[in-house]
Amino acid sequence: MAANPTTESGLDLSWLDLYEDATSAEPGKKGLTLKEINLGRYADSARGAGDMTYRMRGAIPRPGAQRFGPNYQSKADVWAENCLMLYEEATQRQWSSARDIPWDTLEPLPDELERAMCQLATMLTEVEFIAGDVPGQWMPFVSAQDFEAGLFLMTQIMDEARHTDVFRKRALANGGGLLAQGAGLGLRTLIEARDFTEMSVLMHVQAEGFVQSMFRMGELIGQTEADKRIFRMSAQDESRHLAFGVMHLKYVLDTEPERREEIHHYLDKAEGDAAGGGSGDVTFPPVFEALCILLGGGVDKFDEGLQKFLLLRKRQINEYVHRLTVAGLGDRRQRLGPLMAQFLDPA
Amino acid sequence: MSTGEALARAAQATQVEIPQEARDKARELGWEDGLIELALSKGHSLQVIWQALRAGVDGERAKEFLQGGQAAIPRDLSWMNVPTEWGIRARPKDPAMGLTIADLMIGTYGDVPDVWTNRSEIARGSYPNPIVEDMGYTIFEKALVWADCCVPLYEEAIRDRWVSATDLNWNSLEPLPHDLERAVCQFMTEQSERAYFTGALWSGWLPEISYGFLELKLFLSTIIYDLARHSEAFRKRALANGGGLGLQAPTDFSRVAKEARSFPELAAILFVQDSMLYTLFSQGDRFAQNELERDLYRFVARDRKRMLDYHIERMKHMLFKLPDRRDEQNLYFNKAESRMGKDWVDPAVSEPLAILLGGGVANIDEGRRQLRELRQLQVDNYLADLRKATFERKHINGRLEQAARA
Ligand SMILES: [Fe+2]
Ligand SMILES: [Fe+2]
Numbered sequence: 245m246a247a248n249p250t251t252e253s254g255l256d257l258s259w260l261d262l263y264e265d266a267t268s269a270e271p272g273k274k275g276l277t278l279k280e281i282n283l284g285r286y287a288d289s290a291r292g293a294g295d296m297t298y299r300m301r302g303a304i305p306r307p308g309a310q311r312f313g314p315n316y317q318s319k320a321d322v323w324a325e326n327c328l329m330l331y332e333e334a335t336q337r338q339w340s341s342a343r344d345i346p347w348d349t350l351e352p353l354p355d356e357l358e359r360a361m362c363q364l365a366t367m368l369t370e371v372e373f374i375a376g377d378v379p380g381q382w383m384p385f386v387s388a389q390d391f392e393a394g395l396f397l398m399t400q401i402m403d404e405a406r407h408t409d410v411f412r413k414r415a416l417a418n419g420g421g422l423l424a425q426g427a428g429l430g431l432r433t434l435i436e437a438r439d440f441t442e443m444s445v446l447m448h449v450q451a452e453g454f455v456q457s458m459f460r461m462g463e464l465i466g467q468t469e470a471d472k473r474i475f476r477m478s479a480q481d482e483s484r485h486l487a488f489g490v491m492h493l494k495y496v497l498d499t500e501p502e503r504r505e506e507i508h509h510y511l512d513k514a515e516g517d518a519a520g521g522g523s524g525d526v527t528f529p530p531v532f533e534a535l536c537i538l539l540g541g542g543v544d545k546f547d548e549g550l551q552k553f554l555l556l557r558k559r560q561i562n563e564y565v566h567r568l569t570v571a572g573l574g575d576r577r578q579r580l581g582p583l584m585a586q587f588l589d590p591a
Numbered sequence: 592m593s594t595g596e597a598l599a600r601a602a603q604a605t606q607v608e609i610p611q612e613a614r615d616k617a618r619e620l621g622w623e624d625g626l627i628e629l630a631l632s633k634g635h636s637l638q639v640i641w642q643a644l645r646a647g648v649d650g651e652r653a654k655e656f657l658q659g660g661q662a663a664i665p666r667d668l669s670w671m672n673v674p675t676e677w678g679i680r681a682r683p684k685d686p687a688m689g690l691t692i693a694d695l696m697i698g699t700y701g702d703v704p705d706v707w708t709n710r711s712e713i714a715r716g717s718y719p720n721p722i723v724e725d726m727g728y729t730i731f732e733k734a735l736v737w738a739d740c741c742v743p744l745y746e747e748a749i750r751d752r753w754v755s756a757t758d759l760n761w762n763s764l765e766p767l768p769h770d771l772e773r774a775v776c777q778f779m780t781e782q783s784e785r786a787y788f789t790g791a792l793w794s795g796w797l798p799e800i801s802y803g804f805l806e807l808k809l810f811l812s813t814i815i816y817d818l819a820r821h822s823e824a825f826r827k828r829a830l831a832n833g834g835g836l837g838l839q840a841p842t843d844f845s846r847v848a849k850e851a852r853s854f855p856e857l858a859a860i861l862f863v864q865d866s867m868l869y870t871l872f873s874q875g876d877r878f879a880q881n882e883l884e885r886d887l888y889r890f891v892a893r894d895r896k897r898m899l900d901y902h903i904e905r906m907k908h909m910l911f912k913l914p915d916r917r918d919e920q921n922l923y924f925n926k927a928e929s930r931m932g933k934d935w936v937d938p939a940v941s942e943p944l945a946i947l948l949g950g951g952v953a954n955i956d957e958g959r960r961q962l963r964e965l966r967q968l969q970v971d972n973y974l975a976d977l978r979k980a981t982f983e984r985k986h987i988n989g990r991l992e993q994a995a996r997a
Pocket of ligand 1: 375
């Protein structure tokens with residue numbers, strides 16, 4: 245250690261030589277990302293015990309640090325192995341609802357189609373709003389020992405703000421307006437969660453999964469180039485949120501397999517509570533009808549639209565079960581409620 | 592075969608389990624016992640029956656449909672004619688900015704109410720459903736949270752974003768003398784933690800704010816995202832040049848922010864920090880040791896300017912609307928200043944800055960002189976920021992005053 249010059253200068257310098265190793269992370273192909281600085285005693289694999297302060301992983305504990313209230317003490321409570329990568333991807337792939345959507349290509353639509361699109365946008369701007377509140381609610385409980393999970397959630401809050409605003413913009417950009425509130429979309433379950441994993445499996449895996457399956461049919465739902473692009477860009481973001489949820493669930497099931505039945509309980513509740521539609525329920529009548537009109541191409545093609553709506557539902561359910569299977573919860577297939585099970589393809 | 596037919600056949604082939612929710616709903620709507628089973632046997636899929644139930648088709652109508660052999664699927668379409676404002680065609684006022692949320696503030700959609708009364712999840716301007724659950728929001732008063740500038744600042748934040756991984760030239764870093772590198776790293780350790788904490792803190796307040804103040808929540812989301820990036824950028828710098836993370840940040844100031852019992856208290860307390868930190872980072876050229884740090888501090892200062900603009904305008908707006916709450920603010924400023932004074936005299940806070948300002952331990956006297964200058968500037972700017980918010984703070988807390996002169 246360097247000589248302590250305290251006496252001459254009156255400096256304390258007790259902070260200056262608290263560690264001896266020198267760390268020099270090198271930028272990689274994508275610049276200096278969280279992966280490059282995830283090394284040595286700073287790495288997530290070297291995580292020690294947490295405390296109830298905001299001490300970042302690897303920083304030296306301060307004697308006398310005050311506590312900030314309870315947070316999760318074990319990594320499995322909030323962790324997903326892909327959160328470092330997802331965080332950096334989020335920062336690279338931010339987009340602008342103001343400038344990246346070709347608003348000038350919007351053209352007047354037949355009234356019934358514009359109304360259907362506005363109804364869908366009304367529902368989505370509502371759903372996306374809570375998707376920011378929910379990770380926000382949990383941020384104070386994510387330990388700074390697992391700060392990358394927290395950083396990821398903060399990018400999600402930004403993503404959801406953009407989604408909230410882009411669907412509001414869409415409703416107000418083409419001669420329409422907002423329509424009926426989407427009551428009964430199964431959103432309460434998201435904010436009712438009393439555990440991070442419960443929240444994540446309900447929001448990231450179930451609700452955002454359902455929304456994602458719908459966005460992926462955006463080419464069929466959207467009537468204009470701008471609409472299709474909104475769905476494409478939003479789907480790009482949702483895939484990160486989903487990926488976090490799937491990998492968090494996997495991490496929990498891998499490291500704490502005794503939680504399996506508990507997690508099934510949360511899903512039992514959420515699948516049942518939203519009247520069988522799950523969180524982000526598209527069977528709410530105005531949304532269901534709007535989707536049938538958009539997918540069919542008009543009120544007079546409602547029945548064609550209905551067939552495509554059933555296809556959308558089928559896709560939502562099968563992708564949902566597939567994601568749960570990837571996470572290690574494949575046995576969910578046997579427990580789906582009848583309103584979901586009717587769409588399930590054979591294993 | 593269509594999906595609908597396939598589902599209907601599947602329903603016939605297997606004994607479809609009828610969900611309890613569907614039975615309850617059918618009873619509520621006056622469907623005769625066995626009508627769901629009849630519909631299934633006639634080849635309607637469970638989903639279609641479900642949609643009829645959700646749409647409120649009563650027992651009479653359901654029976655008619657089934658006897659006539661028609662699909663029981665109703666087309667209500669009443670949502671098409673709800674009395675919301677229709678015919679809106681928002682256009683970009685400034686083509687360079689694109690279609691901004693400011694462009695959406697037209698007609699009734701631009702009305703931000705003084706008091707928002709809807710407790711449910713609802714998009715402001717949409718047609719409320721009469722029977723909805725309370726979502727648990729607690730903030731319904733515009734005067735407590737609102738500032739008009741959050742509307743343009745939201746889009747500016749998006750326009751001005753930057754990425755620490757690639758917008759900073761990490762390859763340009765060169766080894767620094769031991770004392771300087773350690774001082775940089777200690778400063779980064781402290782600031783990384785403060786940014787992460789503040790991001791988490793703001794995040795936790797989001798679920799409190801109702802949909803009436805949508806644009807404010809959007810703006811706060813950019814603040815949270817900025818703070819995430821500041822936190823990781825500071826950490827990256829600490830781990831990139833032969834140093835490491837030092838001692839965790841002092842906890843006095845952060846605790847007082849965490850202790851806030853209401854949004855106005857939180858905002859008053861963070862006003863103090865956000866004003867001080869804006870001045871600090873806007874003076875970053877004085878303590879940056881290289882180009883990368885200069886760039887980093889400039890980016891951070893630009894982001895922090897938006898936070899500060901929000902604080903000033905919110906405070907001004909609140910004091911105008913709620914003049915009887917003016918004196919109360921002194922209580923929050925006073926305790927925030929006091930705890931900040933405690934943090935400032937912590938050796939792990941003051942010494943790294945003095946070393947960086949002076950250019951090394953050997954020049955500590957010059958460094959201390961410069962730090963006093965910087966602290967005084969922070970305090971002066973803070974008082975000026977309060978004045979912009981129409982708040983005259985007659986005496987700052989003595990502890991902070993002493994810390995600035997130490
Ligand atoms: Fe979203
Ligand atoms: Fe999402």
